[in-house]
Amino acid sequence: MPDATGLELIAQDLREKHPDAVLDTLHFRGEATISVDPAQVHPVLETLKARGYNALASLHGVDYYPEEPRLGVHYQLLDMTNVDRICVKVRMPIDDAHVATVCDLWSGANHPEREVYDMFGVIFDGHPDLRRILMPEDYEGHPQRRDFPIGGEPVIFTYNEDKIPGWSR
Amino acid sequence: MSALSDYRRREQSISYSAEPAGMGLEQELMTINMGPHHPSTHGVLRLILTLEGEIVRDIKPIIGYVHTGIEKTAEQKAYWKVIPVVERMDYLAYYFNSYAYCGAVEKLLEVEVPKRAQYLRVIHMELNRIMSHLVWLGTSCIDLGAIGVWWYCFREREAVLDLFEMSSGQRMHTRYFQVGGVIEDIPRGWAERVKRFTQTMRHRSEQYSALLDKNEIFLQRMRNTGTVDEETLLDLGVTGPLLRATGNPWDLRKAAPYCSYEDFRFKIPVGTTGDNYDRYRVRHAEIIESCEIIDQALDGLPEGPFITEDRKVALPPRHELATSMEALIHHFKLVTEGFRVPPGEVYFPIESPRGELGCFVRSDGSSKPARVHMRDPSFVNLQATAPASRDTYIADLVATLAMLDPVLGGVDR
Numbered sequence: 001m002p003d004a005t006g007l008e009l010i011a012q013d014l015r016e017k018h019p020d021a022v023l024d025t026l027h028f029r030g031e032a033t034i035s036v037d038p039a040q041v042h043p044v045l046e047t048l049k050a051r052g053y054n055a056l057a058s059l060h061g062v063d064y065y066p067e068e069p070r071l072g073v074h075y076q077l078l079d080m081t082n083v084d085r086i087c088v089k090v091r092m093p094i095d096d097a098h099v100a101t102v103c104d105l106w107s108g109a110n111h112p113e114r115e116v117y118d119m120f121g122v123i124f125d126g127h128p129d130l131r132r133i134l135m136p137e138d139y140e141g142h143p144q145r146r147d148f149p150i151g152g153e154p155v156i157f158t159y160n161e162d163k164i165p166g167w168s169r
Numbered sequence: 170m171s172a173l174s175d176y177r178r179r180e181q182s183i184s185y186s187a188e189p190a191g192m193g194l195e196q197e198l199m200t201i202n203m204g205p206h207h208p209s210t211h212g213v214l215r216l217i218l219t220l221e222g223e224i225v226r227d228i229k230p231i232i233g234y235v236h237t238g239i240e241k242t243a244e245q246k247a248y249w250k251v252i253p254v255v256e257r258m259d260y261l262a263y264y265f266n267s268y269a270y271c272g273a274v275e276k277l278l279e280v281e282v283p284k285r286a287q288y289l290r291v292i293h294m295e296l297n298r299i300m301s302h303l304v305w306l307g308t309s310c311i312d313l314g315a316i317g318v319w320w321y322c323f324r325e326r327e328a329v330l331d332l333f334e335m336s337s338g339q340r341m342h343t344r345y346f347q348v349g350g351v352i353e354d355i356p357r358g359w360a361e362r363v364k365r366f367t368q369t370m371r372h373r374s375e376q377y378s379a380l381l382d383k384n385e386i387f388l389q390r391m392r393n394t395g396t397v398d399e400e401t402l403l404d405l406g407v408t409g410p411l412l413r414a415t416g417n418p419w420d421l422r423k424a425a426p427y428c429s430y431e432d433f434r435f436k437i438p439v440g441t442t443g444d445n446y447d448r449y450r451v452r453h454a455e456i457i458e459s460c461e462i463i464d465q466a467l468d469g470l471p472e473g474p475f476i477t478e479d480r481k482v483a484l485p486p487r488h489e490l491a492t493s494m495e496a497l498i499h500h501f502k503l504v505t506e507g508f509r510v511p512p513g514e515v516y517f518p519i520e521s522p523r524g525e526l527g528c529f530v531r532s533d534g535s536s537k538p539a540r541v542h543m544r545d546p547s548f549v550n551l552q553a554t555a556p557a558s559r560d561t562y563i564a565d566l567v568a569t570l571a572m573l574d575p576v577l578g579g580v581d582r
Contacts, residue, residue: 028513029276056406057518058527058544076516076527076544080403083424087516108406111552119240134233134581144241146539 002084007032010051010086018043031087038090042100045075045088049105053077053086056106061116065146069093071120075102092122101127119144198226205234209312209567212577216554223562228555232548236581243541247507248274249348251541255528256342258543259579261304264290264297265521267346269528269543272427273517274348277510277532280482285473286350287429288466292363293336293345294428295459295466299370300329301522302452306377309449309571313390318380325373328366335359348508349483350476360467367460374456381449391446395557395569398443405556406549409524410451411573415443421520428519433465445572452574455522482508507536523547523574547579 002010004027011025011034021040026033036044058076075088090099101124102109113124114133121142124130132139141148154164204215213234219227239258243251255270256263268290275282282290307322330340336355337343345351381387397407399415412419420437422430438454440447476483480499489496502508512534518527524546531540550573557573558566 029279029515031515033514055403057525058516058529058542060529060542060544062514062531062540062542074514074516074529076529080419080424085516085518106406107404108549108552111548115548132233134236136233143238146244148241150241150245 002032002086003027004032007034007086010034010048013051014044014047017047031085033087033089035089035091038092038099041073041075041088041090042102042105045077045102045105048077048086048088052079052081053084055080056102056109057085059102059109059112059116061120061122061144063120063144063146064091071097071122073099073116073122094121097122098125099123100125103127118142121145197221205231209570210577211308211571211575212580214551214570214575214577214580218563218566220563223564225558225561225563225566228558228566230551230554232551232577232580234581235577239582240541240543243538245537247536248510248538249503249507251538252346252348253342253344255541255543256344257578258582259521259523259526259545259547259576260341261301261576262297262521262523262526262579263342264294264346265519265526266543267344268294268428269517269519269521269526270530270541271346271348272519273515273528273530274510274538276515276517277513277530278348278482278508280349280477280479282350282428282477283474284429284471285354286475286477288470289351289355289475290346290428291430291433292463292466292470293333293351295462296329296332296363298459298522299456300326302456303329305452305522305571305574306449309568309574310381312567312571313387315387318377321373321377321380325370328369332359332363332366335362347476347483349479350474352476354475360470363463364467367463370460371457374453377453388446390565390568391449391572392444393442394445394561394565395448395572396442396444397553397557401556402443402553405552407524407553409520409522409546409550410448410455411443411524411550411553413437414440414447414451416441421518421525425518430462432469433462435462435465445568448572509534509536510538518544521546523576523579524550543579543582545579545582547575547577548582551575551580 007025007027011022014022018040021037021044022034023037024035055078057078060074062072064070064072069091071094072089072091077086101113113127116122117130118132118135119142156164199220201218201220203218204210205213215231217229218225239254242254252267255266258266303322303326307319310318333343334340336359337345399417402412402415416439418437418439423437435458438451440451484503485496485499490500510532512532514531516527516529518525526546527544529542530538533539558569
């Protein structure tokens with residue numbers, strides 16, 4: 001993990017290359033985090049990749065409900081040579097949840113991005129195959145959102161199968 | 170090279186190019202469905218294969234059949250009640266799941282874990298690694314048509330499960346790790362039994378070698394099949410034995426030691442070409458290295474508490490409840506509400522039997538996590554199915570899938 005000073009140096013470097021891209025930096029429990037404007041996350045990640053953070057360890061979504069902007073996508077980057085990690089976070093409002101795909105930088109981002117789309121409804125522009133991955137294709141809603149109710153999922157039996165929406169014959 | 174037999178030579182003489190092979194027969198691509206209920210997919214994995222004759226031209230994994238919404242369930246539960254839930258993700262690596270989660274929460278809480286607890290965790294995780302690799306080896310050999318190896322592997326697996334039962338009361342999903350340490354100290358006689366087991370295991374793993382390493386059929390199925398180079402794997406985010414089989418010694422236990430792994434001497438087995446045989450040899454060698462770690466941890470097992478003394482996090486000992494009002498209050502608070510965790514977000518990666526298992530926990534300051542996410546290695550590694558088995562025979566696909574070792578409970582969560 002870069003220390004607090006190292007993080008500021010990286011952020012400064014990013015600010016020079018991409019003005020207005022870096023919104024905030026945070027050093028918490030030894031983890032370095034950079035908050036980035038969602039419109040500029042792709043060039044920022046490209047710069048970080050060229051800097052040595054060449055592996056995408058994890059990509060996951062978060063719902064910050066009730067805070068605004070609600071949805072977040074986290075990119076956990078890993079520098080395997082220097083054993084260093086950095087996290088890039090973007091936040092976006094729920095009615096305009098668009099962010100550029102990073103599948104062209106790391107083809108391994110394909111499944112995780114589909115999962116974030118499935119669970120949170122974040123649309124990754126330019127993704128080669130943006131479909132639901134864990135939930136059924138005809139499922140409505142994005143279940144990992146904080147305001148998505150738990151329970152109430154109908155169980156299909158023979159007697160009620162024609163009453164359940166989406167299952168009529 | 171004797172391994173490259175007649176069969177393989179004939180196989181290699183077949184042209185993989187798109188034009189129909191001889192006899193003027195017209196060939197066309199055929200799309201078939203494999204799974205989700207297929208014995209060789211190790212769970213409910215469904216593959217849509219595009220075949221040209223017997224050669225796989227394209228492959229699309231369809232997953233989600235055992236998606237149970239564990240990450241959503243975890244948001245409804247107090248921190249300590251999440252542990253048994255996350256254990257059920259990757260059902261062959263339950264100690265790793267619970268450790269990744271506990272480690273993330275401990276990082277948020279800034280709780281110091283006693284040295285004895287760390288050593289006990291290491292012993293259990295390495296036993297779990299052996300157990301996971303044994304299940305992998307046994308089921309993979311069934312896919313290749315060798316049922317005998319499965320009996321031997323499951324015999325040793327039973328011994329590991331007996332050890333888990335002795336230390337925690339459960340054979341699987343043991344709930345042994347707690348935030349701040351482990352739930353109970355090991356029972357009397359357990360350490361000796363583990364020692365006996367590691368000795369037997371070393372001997373038995375030699376027997377597996379004798380059975381498989383130079384087995385003609387096994388070599389034909391394994392050598393030069395499912396090869397993926399290091400660059401492609403890194404691009405796909407693949408970690409663990411699959412990456413190590415290509416010669417990249419990336420192992421978080423060495424690269425970024427956690428849980429006192431820096432105290433132990435062990436080697437990281439690596440392969441050379443990244444084919445299925447290397448994957449087998451790497452995992453096989455890891456079993457022996459795990460035995461080494463367990464022996465060292467048992468020899469150096471420090472005295473002291475097995476769970477943190479912080480009463481705000483860990484339950485007070487049972488005997489204190491009868492005499493101390495304060496202990497009773499702590500117990501009541503922990504059991505009813507659970508402990509509160511300071512707000513923040515952490516990501517805690519560890520090396521599971523299948524690669525980097527990372528747990529992301531976001532706390533909003535309450536007693537329930539606001540988000541728990543597992544970066545499960547199986548989920549990411551599954552993306553290597555297509556590059557590993559494209560333009561190979563469908564029979565090799567079965568072997569490759571076995572050697573990729575996806576656990577569908579972890580893929581679907």
